Structure formats: structure tokens, C-alpha cells
Amino acid sequence: MSPTANVISTENGRSVHTAAAVRQRPVFPFTAIVGQEEMKLALLLNVIDPKIGGVMIMGDRGTGKTTTIRALADLLPEIEVVADDPFNSHPSDPELMGDEVRQQVAQGVDLPIVLKKVPMVDLPLGATEDRVCGTIDIEKALSEGVKAFEPGLLAKVNRGILYVDEVNLLDDHLVDVLLDSAASGWNTVEREGISVRHPARFVLVGSGNPEEGELRPQLLDRFGMHAEIHTVKEPALRVQIVEQRTEFDQDPQAFLERYQAQQNEMRQKLVDAQARLRQVVIDPDLRVKISQVCADLDVDGLRGDIVTNRAAKALAALEGRTEVTVSDIRRVVTLCLRHRLRKDPLESIDSGYKVEKVFNQVFGEAPTDT
Template sequence: MAVCFPFSAIVGQDEMKLALLIAAVDPAIGGVMVFGDRGTGKSTAARALASLLPAIRTVAGCRFNCDPASDAAGCAPDCGATDRRATVKCPVPFVDLPLGATEDRVVGALDIERALNRGEKAFEPGLLARAHRGFLYIDEINLLEDHIVDLLLDVAQSGENIVEREGLSIRHPARFVIVGSGNPEEGELRPQLLDRFGLSVEVKTPTDIAERIEVVRRRDAFEQDRPAFVQAHAAEDQKVAKRIEAARKRLPSTEVPDDILRQAARLCLAVGTDGLRGELTLMRAARALAALERKPAVSETQLRSVATMALRHRLRRNPLDETGSSVRIERALADVLAA
């Protein structure tokens, strides 16, 4: 297994790291979209976080990472499991979806080898099956082909992958946290897909000399002796892992007062978001942050902390207002929370 750069060793990029932590606590938020310059640690941070999460328990032999506690009907007939009572622990899946991936590779297709050698029609799972209960990472997502985007939209909405082709009829669960990254200068993301992301963050190349030097030092130390570098940050990474695990347990009992919901709704009205997905994301993200911070209930502090990342990608374009989305949200926050 490849050695990941430690999450706790990542310098700066605090908004990105916070968004990833929130999504790890509550996957229902809907994933994280990271826009920014190349070489700013986008994939490094996502991969590092996934390596910290507690191992998941799956049905032994299941090719879809099925949860033993779930209904057996949710698994495909040829999942590979012979006894659902037999379980194993495995790391949280982290799957890369390359830009050139074919539809067959993404959703799965007929197992040609078994078809030719045994004359059997069998399903070969794709990347969506491998990502179930884990992370699906898509670099340069704004350059993804439209038909693959359509597939992801369907699966993201239903939580399952349905394959009807070549005499196969397969349905299997496919729930995962999508982490996408891209450079805005290379093209915009389709609004339908962007809306599916719960949180959106922006990362920039650091301009502080000391911070740039520290990034280079740490990366060089990692490349020179990976095991030693990982060991040096193991204690801090373990603290992050325990913090996530404790927050997940605390999440169901974390309260969201009515006045916070009222402020979230007023904020969404003030910035002009479409639909109610903005309020839902605000509520879930603020609750996850409160759980991370060991707070029994959500307050204005958490709402303010997550507002920009939850709403910046949901704003309507205003030709009369050339200010950036982050500035518009900060302005609305000042008005709403001051009222």
C-alpha cells in the first residue's frame, strides 16, 4: 500500500482541510469541490484524510464493499460473498477516476474473460463499485466528458449504480464522498454537477515566503525518507483520526436550534440561492463542525465558519455585482447575523 503524506503535515490550506474534515464526519453533506492552482496539495490532502479514517467492516468476498449490517438485497447477486455472516475489516476505499476513463471502467461491464472461457455472463465491477463507502477522487473534474458527468449525476442522486447492457441487469449500492479538483482557468464545471457538491473551497499558491519554504522542506523530507517522515507526524495524525471518530459518534446528538435554521434560511435568501439545498448543506456542515468542536449544539460561530464553503458555488450570477462570491457571502453574513 502506498505511503500517504500525513494530513497533519500539510502546511496552510486551512479551508480545504476543514471542508474535508467536515465531509468525513458527515458524508451526507455531498462531497467537496476544490478549485485552485496546480501543485497546492489538493489530491494530497484528500488522500491523506482517507488514510486516517477508521477501517470499515465489509462482507467477506463481496466485490462491492457491502456493509454486513445492511439488507442483503442491496448487494448484487454475483457479489462474490458466500456467507454474509463472515466479515473482514478493510481500509476506507480511495479511488481515482481518471479523465480518460471509459464508461465500462466507471460503471462496470461484462466480464469478457469468464464469458470466453466459461460461457458465463458475469459482471466485472467498475470504479463506482470500488468507491462504495469511501472516496471517489476526480482530478481536473471540469474537463470530464459530459457522458461520464451524466453517469455520476445519476449515481449521486440515487446512491446506487444500475447497469443494463450486454444481457446484464445489475444493481448495486454506490455511495461515496466525491472530492473533485480543478483549475477554473481550464473551464467551468457543469452547474448540474457543481450543485451536487456539498462544499466548495478555493486554494491558492501561498505568497508568504516562510510558508513556501516550509512546504518545500516538508515535501523534500517526505521524499527522502517516507517512513521516518510519516512516523514523525504519526501522533498528530492519530489525534485527527480520533477527533473524526469522536465527532461521528457525537453527530446524532448535536442539536441545531430553530434560530440557527432561521438564520441559515435568511442567509440563503439574502444571497439568492436556488432551491433548498443551500439550507440543508449549511445545517449539516455546521452540525458536523459543532461535533468536531465538541459542542452540544450549533451556534452562530459554526454557521459563520461554514457559510462561504457551503454557498459560494450556489450563487446566481449578478451582472450588476462584479464582486466575488466569497465577498458577497461575507457581506450577507454581516447583514443577517447583525439583524
């Protein structure tokens, strides 16, 4: 059942609607989250440039992984989608449209547009491939001659965030499917000679506890960034976190109002960064040095080079600049490379010391005190 919608504006002769206000559970504001800067930065950069390839977050239980990801999805501005479309099709970008919508646009059909929150899908551990990718009703297809496609979670999460908690416990085949879709931006379902394809452009976020095992190096390498989070040790900071959570639980509305200005500011910052990203440039000499770092660390393939370049550009865009600096690269290089050093599944992931050391050697930088 689709939500009722109200016309809010008319653009270029087409009506844009927004779903009527629905009472939702309040979400803890992103700007109120204390600490875990590494995780927050990695998530923001992936929102600015989803082609970075997602984030793998590994850390202790109870450190706010799920809270932070839900807060990020809630922070993002609403997006325009074609009304009643199962794939959240973009009204003008063919790369983000389902086949049916693309055909209607090509024919000049005036499609109704609605504004909706960025979708955030929490993938259950027991999900089957059919539930994730969708399935084709072969009987209906053969008897009626139509492609009877039942969309899965990848259709629902197009243009959104897919969160997989305990991704290290998920079946390797399913992780492979998710990573393939995240990299290509498309999901293809084939059954008995019938093929259906739809857009599946999303930010993939996986989390897990290292005590329960790591992903295989081949799968881990496919994640763009790897963030480590740890339990806060400083007593004063722990007290602040507990007090904030208590205040939020007691009166969510008052707590949200207190952070509304900061939320609006961060939301606008992300919108501006996404628009600025195309203008950001990185000096050829810095690109060579990034590749030198990857070579000296013996990183397999070129994903490390590509992701580090993309992440540095996204960081520059986030901070309102159009030129990447050495400082930008320093801040993202560990996040982009630490999980690519592990050759043996039994090895643990480097905390960042090796990456930092080689970075300093190549860039001629003095070590930081962090």
C-alpha cells in the same frame, strides 16, 4: 487474487480478519499539511457526513490538492467489509450491502469479515461509462441465465473516496452519472432489459484549475461544498512546506513516526464526530436565518439550505459539541453557497464576499477581518 488474511478477533460468533501487512508507498500525513485550511475543513466535514454531497476544489496547480486527498484517505480508520465482496459490503448495514450479501445475511449465513483501508479511487480523465459504472455480459446472461456483472469503479469506491482531478475537463454526462450515484448512494446498470444495482456510497471530490474553465452551474450546484485554494505567498511558510516535503522524501518512516500521535488523535476525533453527529441539534431560529441568507442571495433550489445545515452540524460534531453555534455557520456558509450564486456560465465564482456580507446582515454579526 485476494490478500492473505489473519484472524484478529471473534465478535458475536463471527471471525474478523485483517489483510496481512503489505508493503505500500508511504503517504504524506494529513496532520503535517500546512495551510489550505478551507480545503482540509471541507474534506473532514464530508468524511463525517458524506450526505453533504462532496467537495469541488478549485485552485492553482501544485498546491497540494492530490496530496491532501490521499492523506485524508490514509488517515481514515479501517472499515469492516465482507471478504471477497466486490462492493465492499458492510456486514450489518443493508444500505451498504450488495444484493447477494443481503440475501445471505437474511438467510443467516455466517460471512467472513475483513478489515481494509478506506478505498480511494483516482478517476482517469479518459474513463468510459462502462469503466465507471460497470457492464453486463449480455451473451453470458442470455446463454447461462445469470446476471454476469463486471463491476466498475463505482463498485470499488463504495464506502470510500472518489477523486476526479480536472473534473472540469470530464465529459458532462459522466459528471452527471457520478453526481447521481453520490447523491442516491446506488449505482444502476441497465443493458438490453437486464438491470443490476449495487451500493455506491462515497465522498466525491473534484478538483480543477479555473484557467481551464468551470463546470456548468447546473453541475456545480450538485457539489455540496466548494473550496478555493491559492498558492502560499508567505516566504517563511513556503520554506516550511519545502523542508517538510524534503524530509518526507529522504526518510518517510521517520517523518511518519514524528506525526503518528497527531494522526491517531485526528483519526479518533473523526470516529467520535461520526458517532456524535446524530445527537447534534441546530436551533430553529438559526435554521430560519440560514434559509434567509439563501433567499437573500437568490440561491436556486433548496440544496444550499440543506448542505449548510448539514455542514454546520458536522463542524459542531468535529469540535465535540452537540449544539450548532453562529460561529459554526459562519465558518461553513461560504463553502456551501459561493458556487450556487453563479447563474451565467461565463461568470466567475464569487470569492465569498457576497455570502459573508449577507450572512452579517441576517445574523447581525460584525464583519470578520479575514
